Amino acid sequence: MGKLIFNYEKCTGCRACELACSFHKEGVFAPSKSRIKIVRIDEEGLDIPIGCEHCDNAPCITACPTRALSRNSETNAIVLNPDFCIGCKQCMVICPFGAIHYNENREIFYKCDLCDGSPECVKWCVTGGIEYYEGIEEFPRRKSADRIQHFLLNLPKSTRSIATGGGNKE
Amino acid sequence: MTFDYGGYAGKTLRIDLTKGKIIKETQSKPKLEKYLGGRGVDAKILFDELKPNINPLHSDNVLCISTGPITGLLGPTTGRINVATKSPLTDIYGNSNAGSDWGPELKYAGYDNIIIKGRAPKPVYLCIDDEHVELKDAAHLWGEGVFETTLTLQEEQRGYDTKVAAIGPAAENGVLFCSIIFNLWDAAGRTGTGTVMASKNLKAITVSGSGELRVADPERYLEIVRDGWLGVLNDPGFLMGEHQALGTPICVNWGNAQGWLPTRNFRESTFEGADSISGEEFRDKYSTRSSPIPGGRACMSCPNRCKRFGRIESGKYAGTRGSIEFEGIAAFGSKCGVSDLEAVFHAYTLSNDYGMDCVSCGNAIATFMELVEEGVLEDIDKLGLRFGNADAMVEMVHRIANKQDKLGALGALGAYKAALKIGKNAVDYTTSVKGIDTIACDPRVAKGFGFTYAISSRGSDHLRTHVVFEMIRMPPEIGKELFGSEGACDLMSYDGKVRMVLWHENLAAITDSIGSCRFMHASYYAQYPVPELLGKLRNKKEVNSIKYHDWISAATGMKIDYKKLLEIGNRIVNIERALNTRFGMRRKDDRLPKKFSKPIPKGPGKGQRFPKKQLEKMLDEYYTSREWDLKTGLIKKSELIKLDMKDVLDDLDKKKLVR
Numbered sequence: 140m141g142k143l144i145f146n147y148e149k150c151t152g153c154r155a156c157e158l159a160c161s162f163h164k165e166g167v168f169a170p171s172k173s174r175i176k177i178v179r180i181d182e183e184g185l186d187i188p189i190g191c192e193h194c195d196n197a198p199c200i201t202a203c204p205t206r207a208l209s210r211n212s213e214t215n216a217i218v219l220n221p222d223f224c225i226g227c228k229q230c231m232v233i234c235p236f237g238a239i240h241y242n243e244n245r246e247i248f249y250k251c252d253l254c255d256g257s258p259e260c261v262k263w264c265v266t267g268g269i270e271y272y273e274g275i276e277e278f279p280r281r282k283s284a285d286r287i288q289h290f291l292l293n294l295p296k297s298t299r300s301i302a303t304g305g306g307n308k309e
Numbered sequence: 310m311t312f313d314y315g316g317y318a319g320k321t322l323r324i325d326l327t328k329g330k331i332i333k334e335t336q337s338k339p340k341l342e343k344y345l346g347g348r349g350v351d352a353k354i355l356f357d358e359l360k361p362n363i364n365p366l367h368s369d370n371v372l373c374i375s376t377g378p379i380t381g382l383l384g385p386t387t388g389r390i391n392v393a394t395k396s397p398l399t400d401i402y403g404n405s406n407a408g409s410d411w412g413p414e415l416k417y418a419g420y421d422n423i424i425i426k427g428r429a430p431k432p433v434y435l436c437i438d439d440e441h442v443e444l445k446d447a448a449h450l451w452g453e454g455v456f457e458t459t460l461t462l463q464e465e466q467r468g469y470d471t472k473v474a475a476i477g478p479a480a481e482n483g484v485l486f487c488s489i490i491f492n493l494w495d496a497a498g499r500t501g502t503g504t505v506m507a508s509k510n511l512k513a514i515t516v517s518g519s520g521e522l523r524v525a526d527p528e529r530y531l532e533i534v535r536d537g538w539l540g541v542l543n544d545p546g547f548l549m550g551e552h553q554a555l556g557t558p559i560c561v562n563w564g565n566a567q568g569w570l571p572t573r574n575f576r577e578s579t580f581e582g583a584d585s586i587s588g589e590e591f592r593d594k595y596s597t598r599s600s601p602i603p604g605g606r607a608c609m610s611c612p613n614r615c616k617r618f619g620r621i622e623s624g625k626y627a628g629t630r631g632s633i634e635f636e637g638i639a640a641f642g643s644k645c646g647v648s649d650l651e652a653v654f655h656a657y658t659l660s661n662d663y664g665m666d667c668v669s670c671g672n673a674i675a676t677f678m679e680l681v682e683e684g685v686l687e688d689i690d691k692l693g694l695r696f697g698n699a700d701a702m703v704e705m706v707h708r709i710a711n712k713q714d715k716l717g718a719l720g721a722l723g724a725y726k727a728a729l730k731i732g733k734n735a736v737d738y739t740t741s742v743k744g745i746d747t748i749a750c751d752p753r754v755a756k757g758f759g760f761t762y763a764i765s766s767r768g769s770d771h772l773r774t775h776v777v778f779e780m781i782r783m784p785p786e787i788g789k790e791l792f793g794s795e796g797a798c799d800l801m802s803y804d805g806k807v808r809m810v811l812w813h814e815n816l817a818a819i820t821d822s823i824g825s826c827r828f829m830h831a832s833y834y835a836q837y838p839v840p841e842l843l844g845k846l847r848n849k850k851e852v853n854s855i856k857y858h859d860w861i862s863a864a865t866g867m868k869i870d871y872k873k874l875l876e877i878g879n880r881i882v883n884i885e886r887a888l889n890t891r892f893g894m895r896r897k898d899d900r901l902p903k904k905f906s907k908p909i910p911k912g913p914g915k916g917q918r919f920p921k922k923q924l925e926k927m928l929d930e931y932y933t934s935r936e937w938d939l940k941t942g943l944i945k946k947s948e949l950i951k952l953d954m955k956d957v958l959d960d961l962d963k964k965k966l967v968r
């Protein structure tokens with residue numbers, strides 16, 4: 140059971156994932172054709188990765204009148220069959236994350252399929268803004284421990300610095 | 310895709326603002342083969358289309374905005390955008406470069422570059438939405454700050470998917486050093502490009518693109534790009550993590566430790582308050598995210614994320630927020646003797662919102678502070694202009710932007726022109742070369758930087774070479790191998806520095822022309838052949854590196870090897886030189902300000918100076934290598950023929966501007 144984890148606090152907004160995705164899937168560099176999207180909120184200095192969460196109880200599957208959307212039992216990915224898609228955009232409207240993207244030029248939907256269990260976007264993310272977990276059950280525990288560790292060690296402040304001679308700065 | 314070369318979008322947008330005409334042109338292939346794109350192509354366009362003697366604020370001035378062949382193609386640091394024009398600040402070649410995702414967006418919309426001429430009868434903005442390009446009324450935006458303008462335009466269009474380049478009210482008021490600001494925080498800062506844009510009644514350019522870009526050889530391209538990314542990620546400097554952790558503000562404490570942090574308008578080169586305006590301080594107090602990279606934000610496809618976003622939560626300057634960078638901190642901080650980071654941060658974002666260049670603005674204020682202290686200038690407006698007075702500094706930012714009162718109006722001219730107007734010996738206190746003030750590194754300590762200031766095509770500037778090579782304790786063997794002397798790795802040595810500058814200058818011209826970032830070949834040394842040499846030294850079997858020549862070849866389909874790459878770099882340096890020759894620049898202008906022949910009073914650089922005699926000696930060596938005339942600094946005919954620049958030669962020859 141794989142899942143993509145989007146860590147907005149680690150995303151720097153470099154959008155390499157968008158380009159890697161469109162190149163891997165379409166052979167071109169075009170953010171408009173990427174399955175993943177980074178929303179850059181410049182005025183607050185935030186970069187938020189948005190992609191398919193592959194929900195267990197997926198509203199997009201329920202909403203699709205032609206059964207163009209279905210789950211791949213091997214990868215857990217919700218995949219789109221373009222042959223069945225009639226372009227009604229119900230899935231796009233109902234998705235709570237805005238993860239399904241419609242391209243006007245091609246009249247086709249772009250939908251993450253987890254690259255058959257080896258997501259290209261993750262390979263190009265150098266900060267950990269997007270991660271892929273096979274054993275998703277482990278994830279909440281690890282994440283919570285990470286947060287506690289950060290809190291206890293006050294991590295951002297203890298980063299060493301060569302120019303000032305190292306050591307904590309407080 | 311109809312264009313023969315991969316990588317490029319293939320089209321140029323030509324805007325005639327006077328007539329309101331928009332023309333889409335197919336790119337000229339021979340021009341791209343010779344000058345690649347970005348800075349190179351812009352300089353050639355200016356050479357071909359700009360009347361040399363016009364006033365920079367005349368409607369005939371040409372404003373070029375360009376991307377390069379690898380912009381927006383997943384390579385590391387491919388989010389740069391180049392701007393070129395005749396500068397109102399220096400009256401010579403003006404050029405600046407910004408990083409964001411505006412440039413890539415322009416290419417996804419289908420255009421490599423924009424050439425803007427004329428003057429709109431009333432304020433307009435240029436709206437680019439794929440093939441729909443139009444000039445729209447900007448009456449509601451005129452007079453508004455950069456932030457308000459950007460956010461309004463985003464709201465009116467496609468929200469966060471609309472990328473905005475805007476100018477601020479200071480540019481409209483005619484302050485000579487205004488910037489064009491991309492996506493709120495990223496400035497094509499120097500040489501007054503924003504002032505030129507304002508003189509054309511052009512308030513902003515918005516872009517959104519849904520198109521696609523193809524490369525000539527996709528499989529090989531991906532391999533080369535992956536190698537490039539790994540080259541950066543495995544660079545010893547990158548692995549150290551300092552620059553990633555703090556962004557460029559790392560340089561405050563670093564420069565202070567090495568003794569090149571300009572302090573009180575270059576009176577000294579170490580600052581007792583460095584700690585309190587440092588990158589560490591900014592991270593600890595104002596960064597907005599608690600992650601391994603607090604507040605770090607990146608340009609398109611960049612692993613380095615050198616921008617730092619922060620916010621002041623309480624106190625006098627509560628609400629101040631924005632991206633911050635080293636040059637601005639030094640300009641308002643150590644150069645003005647101000648150790649209050651909140652005031653510095655505030656002045657910095659104010660300057661951005663007004664649309665002014667932080668560096669020139671801070672330098673103007675620092676120069677005035679010194680002139681007042683030395684009794685050359687009277688503090689007519691009773692601001693208490695003294696080094697260290699943060700309130701006076703912040704007040705001056707407002708006054709300069711609005712040209713308010715006597716000092717504000719003076720400051721709006723930039724330090725150099727203001728000093729000329731003040732008269733007496735005021736010019737001796739400026740740090741300007743070719744009319745533009747010096748950035749935040751003391752050239753008396755960093756000799757390679759110093760020499761760069763003297764020869765830079767846009768005046769006192771480090772980015773034409775960015776010879777960080779001398780600062781980072783590179784193994785001396787590499788200096789010997791590449792530049793013929795171990796001295797190249799020694800900050801305060803003159804040995805090997807000319808050759809070092811030459812290599813960096815040629816490569817920097819390439820970086821700016823293809824749309825990549827300086828940090829990849831100079832700062833981090835991920836560009837061939839440095840990683841290979843380092844690998845050999847350390848007996849590493851596998852080495853990753855950026856190879857611009859392979860990279861451009863695979864993207865475009867041109868055939869470029871390392872030797873040809875450096876030749877193109879050389880050609881770009883020469884076209885800029887040709888342009889400046891027309892603007893009257895000669896050997897006498899390749900100089901350093903008087904200030905730098907005086908020794909530094911204290912710190913690690915104590916006693917260091919940059920003597921005129923030494924500079925002349927280095928210029929001789931530099932001109933000889935470049936094949937420029939030793940006496941005048943004019944380019945030699947033989948060099949232009951060798952570089953296949955016959956058209957440039959013919960033009961210069963007619964005006965007797967070659968030797």
